[in-house]
Amino acid sequence: MKRARVEDDSNSVDRISELPQGILQQILYHLSQDEVVRTSVLSKSWRYNWCTRPNLNFSDRSFFKGSKQYFLSVVHETLQRYRDQRLCIEEFHLSISLDDSDPASASLLEKWIPTLATTNKGMKKFCLSIRSEQGSGSTHPPSVVFKAELLQDLRVENLTLDRKAIDRIILFNHLKRLHLLDVCIEAEIFQKIISRCPMIEDLLVEECRGLRKIEVNDLHCLKDLYFTNYEVVEGDEECCSIEIYPPSLETIDVSYGNLRLNKGAVFCNLKHLYLRGVELLLDRMSSCKFPSLEYLVIGYCNGLRGIKLFVDAPNMVGFSYNGEFIPSISFASTSIEWKSRIYLHLRDAPSLWSVKLRKLLKSLSQSQIFLWINQDDDGDGDGDGDGDGDGD
Amino acid sequence: MAAETGTPTTLTLKSNDDELFSVAESAAILSVTIRNMVEDGCAGGVIPLDNVDGKTLASVITYMNGISAIPADEEKKKSYRDKFLSDKDFETLADMVLAANYLNMSCLMDAVSAKIAQVMEKKSVGWVRRKFGIENDYTPEEEAAVKEEHKWTFEGVETDDDN
Incomplete structure (x- = not known):
């Protein structure tokens, strides 16, 4: 009989195989689907250990280099086996591409989702990621997606969501995270989806085409809002207008959208506020209160030109500004130790901005200031300065 | 108390x-x-x-x-x-x-x-066996059959012939 070879850090006594099934299942829980299946080859006692673990995780992107057909059959057979053997699925993660040219995926999804729902009512986690790999993004997701009431996490990439796609959308009482990436969607459809997802905590909207307005005031659980639309920088697409006022928000990260804050709003839980290329209505920020704000990052916001921004944030930890002009910003902060980092890319001669800079440094004098100035042209190297200013 | x-x-x-x-x-x-x-x-x-x-x-x-x-x-x-x-x-x-x-x-x-x-994670079957002292009690034929049954999980994984 062969003995397992012993190396320095290897074990001659096989303890792992002796662990109770319950513990082994907990260990196997953390492996990816292909890795857990591969444990069947370790030894006879491992042959079926993986078969009953309560979580399934399939992605056609990560390890199925073979045919899509084969991927679909593996998922299908696994789900059937769990159903036939009445095994419980506590967590199900599926990432799959759906294209008009490949109707098999969508039609299987139409089967899987209802099966999962009827056999696993107590499913704790259901994460679905659907995407199209065709350039146009004109594929519609199968309607079953919007009937999957156990969904907790939905990611949609490069697909089209229109009235037809969400025709019979149910109330998603479990959906905590919605991520739309490169999706073609109009404001009305977006609003309808949002209204059916009252429990959303994380909302990510990236590079969505056709979306002119987002209004998330009714998402009372929303913690993180992430929005980007770099297309507006290059193309002539109109900026999306984002209205936000759920006090539950902890992070707002907006790039190239128009942020509309309610006058006098109190963002009780907001810790992080990142604004890049946000054009309008920043002046309303001055009337808002940010009692928990720790980090404020403002980059290339032309909306700050010509206005005096006042930030009521007593608990600041870090402020960062990046831009081509010197803004007028002041803080009401009682925080003792906070840092501000100012990165300026200036074209004019120092005589034109030195007064403004002095004012800015003075208003930040409670903080430890790091200042970088990059003067672009006129060939005068002296404009490049970096170092600490103490704003005195 | x-x-x-x-x-x-x-x-x-x-x-x-x-x-x-x-x-x-x-x-x-x-x-x-x-x-x-x-x-x-x-x-x-x-x-x-x-x-x-x-x-x-x-x-x-x-x-x-x-x-x-x-x-x-x-x-x-x-x-x-x-x-x-x-x-x-x-x-x-x-x-x-x-x-x-x-x-x-x-x-x-x-x-x-x-x-x-x-x-x-990301280790070959042989490495895991050695690391944990798991004795391979499959015959080569049996092992090949199990691998064949789940061949998708072995795509792109280095084979180890040192069991």
């Missing part, structure tokens, strides 16, 4: 090799097993933990004290757990996972299970 207000209650835990340990009740009740004993009023004297040896119990108590000193901040707790487990070898991890299971400490159980799984 009438809990005295103001002074933290201390419990005495006894390992299966008769070592005694003092630990603050507030930290010890991270273990549901111990909490139940306390709630049932059996924590007056010494709490015997028949399935945990002294070396492992000492380590678990270090963890209990460490994690309960961290305020409710999941990220800090996670980084404490990572650091706590970073230097543990598999022998210790195996003792720890059994102890966490017996003591019913879900956070430690989860962290140790994840750590053991991490050892297996």
Whole structure:
């Protein structure tokens, strides 16, 4: 009989195989689907250990280099086996591409989702990621997606969501995270989806085409809002207008959208506020209160030109500004130790901005200031300065 | 037990090799097993933990004290757990996972299970066998048949011919 070879850090006594099934299942829980299946080859006692673990995780992107057909059959057979053997699925993660040219995926999804729902009512986690790999993004997701009431996490990439796609959308009482990436969607459809997802905590909207307005005031659980639309920088697409006022928000990260804050709003839980290329209505920020704000990052916001921004944030930890002009910003902060980092890319001669800079440094004098100035042209190297200013 | 207000209650835990340990009740009740004993009023004297040896119990108590000193901040707790487990070898991890299971400490159980799984991640079958001392009792034909059955999981994975 062969003995397992012993190396320095290897074990001659096989303890792992002796662990109770319950513990082994907990260990196997953390492996990816292909890795857990591969444990069947370790030894006879491992042959079926993986078969009953309560979580399934399939992605056609990560390890199925073979045919899509084969991927679909593996998922299908696994789900059937769990159903036939009445095994419980506590967590199900599926990432799959759906294209008009490949109707098999969508039609299987139409089967899987209802099966999962009827056999696993107590499913704790259901994460679905659907995407199209065709350039146009004109594929519609199968309607079953919007009937999957156990969904907790939905990611949609490069697909089209229109009235037809969400025709019979149910109330998603479990959906905590919605991520739309490169999706073609109009404001009305977006609003309808949002209204059916009252429990959303994380909302990510990236590079969505056709979306002119987002209004998330009714998402009372929303913690993180992430929005980007770099297309507006290059193309002539109109900026999306984002209205936000759920006090539950902890992070707002907006790039190239128009942020509309309610006058006098109190963002009780907001810790992080990142604004890049946000054009309008920043002046309303001055009337808002940010009692928990720790980090404020403002980059290339032309909306700050010509206005005096006042930030009521007593608990600041870090402020960062990046831009081509010197803004007028002041803080009401009682925080003792906070840092501000100012990165300026200036074209004019120092005589034109030195007064403004002095004012800015003075208003930040409670903080430890790091200042970088990059003067672009006129060939005068002296404009490049970096170092600490103490704003005195 | 009438809990005295103001002074933290201390419990005495006894390992299966008769070592005694003092630990603050507030930290010890991270273990549901111990909490139940306390709630049932059996924590007056010494709490015997028949399935945990002294070396492992000492380590678990270090963890209990460490994690309960961290305020409710999941990220800090996670980084404490990572650091706590970073230097543990598999022998210790195996003792720890059994102890966490017996003591019913879900956070430690989860962290140790994840750590053991991490050892297996992205490794060949042969490497995992050697690392954990698992004896391959398949005949070559049987092994080939199992591999064939799940051939998709072997795509792109280096084959090891040294079983």
